[in-house]
Amino acid sequence: MIGDIILEVVLPIFVLIGLGSLMQRAFRMDLYTLAKINFYYVTPAVVFLSMYESEMSPELLGSVTGFYILYVLLLLGISHLVSRRFKFGKGMRAAFANSLILDNSGNYGMPINQLAFRGDPLAASVQALVMTFQSLVTFTYGVMSVQRAKSGGTLRAALIGFLKMPVPYALVLGMLLHVLDWPLPYFMSKPLAYIADSMVAIALLTLGAQIIKYPLRLDRLDVYISVALRLLIGPAIGYLLIVLLGLKGIPAQALLIASGMPSGVNSTILAEEYDNEPDFASQTVLISTILNLITVTVLISLSQYVG
Numbered sequence: 001m002i003g004d005i006i007l008e009v010v011l012p013i014f015v016l017i018g019l020g021s022l023m024q025r026a027f028r029m030d031l032y033t034l035a036k037i038n039f040y041y042v043t044p045a046v047v048f049l050s051m052y053e054s055e056m057s058p059e060l061l062g063s064v065t066g067f068y069i070l071y072v073l074l075l076l077g078i079s080h081l082v083s084r085r086f087k088f089g090k091g092m093r094a095a096f097a098n099s100l101i102l103d104n105s106g107n108y109g110m111p112i113n114q115l116a117f118r119g120d121p122l123a124a125s126v127q128a129l130v131m132t133f134q135s136l137v138t139f140t141y142g143v144m145s146v147q148r149a150k151s152g153g154t155l156r157a158a159l160i161g162f163l164k165m166p167v168p169y170a171l172v173l174g175m176l177l178h179v180l181d182w183p184l185p186y187f188m189s190k191p192l193a194y195i196a197d198s199m200v201a202i203a204l205l206t207l208g209a210q211i212i213k214y215p216l217r218l219d220r221l222d223v224y225i226s227v228a229l230r231l232l233i234g235p236a237i238g239y240l241l242i243v244l245l246g247l248k249g250i251p252a253q254a255l256l257i258a259s260g261m262p263s264g265v266n267s268t269i270l271a272e273e274y275d276n277e278p279d280f281a282s283q284t285v286l287i288s289t290i291l292n293l294i295t296v297t298v299l300i301s302l303s304q305y306v307g
Contacts, residue, residue, distance in 0.1 A: 002297060002298075002301050005116075005297050005300045005301055006297055008115070009112065009115045009116050009297075009300060010293060010296060010297050010300075012115060013108075013111055013112060013115065013204060014293055016111075016200070016201060016204035016205060016208065017204050017208040017211070017289075018208060019205065019208060020204060020205035020206065020207060020208020020209045020212075021208040021209065021211065021212040022208075023205065023208070023209065024208065024209035024213070025212060029209050031206075031209055031210060031213070034202075034205070034206040034209060034210075035206065035210075037202060037206070038106070038107055038202065038203055038206050039165065039166070039167075040166055041195065042195055042196075042198060042199045042202050042203065043106055043107075043110075043166075043167055043170075043199070043203075044166040044167055044169075044170035045170070045192045045195035045199075046110060046124075046195075046196045046199045047128045047131065047132065047167055047170040047171050047174065048170040048173060048174040048192065049174065049192055049193070049196050050121065050124040050125045050127070050128035050174065051125055051128060051129075051170075051171050051174030051175045051178060052174040052175075052177055052178050052184070053124075053125075053178070054121060054122065054124075054125035054174075054175070054178055055121055055122045055125070056122060056125045056126070056129075056251075060251055061129070063245050063246075063247055063251070064126055064129050064130070064251065064255065065129075065133075066245060067238075067241050067242070067245055067247070067255055068129075068130060068133045070241055071234075071237060071238060071241060071259060072101050072133075072137060074237050074241075075100045075101050075229075075234065075237065076097060076100075076101060078100070078229060078233065079093075079096055079097040079100050079229075080093075080097075082096065082225060082229070083096055083097070086222070086225075090148075090149045091146075091149045091276045091277055092222070092277055092280070093149070094145040094146050094148070094149040094276060094277075095146070095267070095271055095276055095277035095280050095281055096222065096226060096280075097145060098142050098145060098146070098267040098270060098271075098281070099226040099230065099263045099267050099280070099281060099284040100226065100229055100230055100234070100263075101137060101141070101142070102134070102137065102138055102142050102263065102264040102266050102267040102270075103134065103230065103234075103261040103262065103264050104207070104261050104262050104263065104264040104265060104285075104289070105127065105130050105131045105134045105258060105261055105264070106131050106134070106135075106203070106264075107203035107204065107206055107207045107265070108203070108204070108207055108261060108262065108289070108292075109127055109131065109257075109258055109261045110127055110128075110131065110199060110200075110203065111199065111200040111203055111204055112257065112261075112296060112300075113126075113127040113254060113257065113258070114199070114200060115200070116257060116300050116303075117250065117253075117254065120250060122250050122251065122254075123250050123251075123253070123254040126250075126251050126254040126255060126258070127254055127258060128171065129171070130255070130258045131167070132167055132168055132171045134264070135165055135167050135168065136168070138264075138266045138270075139165065142267070142270055143270065146270050146271070146273075146274045146276045147274065149274075149276055207265065207289075210265050210268075211265075211285060211286050211289055214282035214283070214285070214286050216283075216286055216287070217279075217283055220279075220280065220283060222280060223280060223283045223284050223287060224287075226263070226280075226284045226288075227263070227287050227288045227291060230262065230263050230284070230288050231260060231262065231288055231291060231292060231295045232295070234259050234260055234261075235256060235259045235260040235295070235299055237259065238255060238256050238258070238259025238260070239256060239259075239306070241255075242255055242256060242306060252303075252306045253303040253304065253306055254303075256299060256302070256303045256306050257296070257299050257300060257303055260292070260295055260296055260299045261292070262285065262288035262291075262292040263281075263284040263285045263288045263289075264285070265285055267281045267284070267285065268282045268285050
């Protein structure tokens with residue numbers, strides 16, 4: 001079983017990441033343009049179709065929302081305790097918290113979900129919802145925590161940043177048309193399907209190009225603490241919440257896998273944008289992504305026994 005998961009889910013993911021890294025080394029691709037293609041072209045189409053084709057009931061929507069809120073709050077609490085224990089400065093506290101709560105649910109989590117569940121609409125809807133919540137956290141708490149550490153940012157500025165993203169609008173529109181049972185004309189549904197089909201390849205190409213930007217270092221204890229919490233404690237919290245909320249079947253499996261994603265590239269982007277511990281942020285993304293080869297294989301295997 002584990003061998004099948006490695007061959008059919010995990011290795012295809014890392015082959016594409018590796019190709020992205022090789023292409024970046026060879027051609028020095030424009031990472032800004034690649035990020036824009038993912039954020040404004042591919043991801044909104046995937047989110048829209050996931051919600052439009054969703055089989056998620058209002059009760060399940062509420063459960064996934066509750067799961068994510070509790071999940072983030074518990075990780076924030078752990079981050080606070082660890083930061084106090086190690087006496088991190090203000091900037092490091094913000095970077096450490098972001099390394100835990102800002103995971104790679106988009107250009108890594110969505111391809112993992114699609115391959116693990118073979119494109120199941122319900123599983124894709126759960127992951128799309130998680131990714132949207134992740135965007136909200138990134139452009140509210142994630143931005144504000146770094147801004148406050150460096151220059152005193154405001155909630156208004158953070159919310160404006162979030163509202164500029166197309167993902168939440170794609171999610172709401174997809175849900176609305178699903179509820180109204182509004183048929184999409186062919187000239188819209190077919191292009192959206194073509195874009196969505198490209199998601200795995202483009203997202204992982206981008207991720208590979210992004211992580212090769214940072215040189216690997218193995219000498220920071222704080223990085224290892226963050227990675228251990230992200231890849232081990234995160235899924236443990238996810239499992240406890242699944243049991244607590246009584247989630248079953250595919251939604252429970254999808255949430256367990258989603259809770260074990262590596263640290264997100266957005267944490268590095270924020271760290272670089274505000275010059276707030278960029279080395280720490282880049283190392284957590286790189287090392288957690290590499291080690292996720294092992295942990296996500298175990299999670300996918302264990303998820304079959306959840307619920």
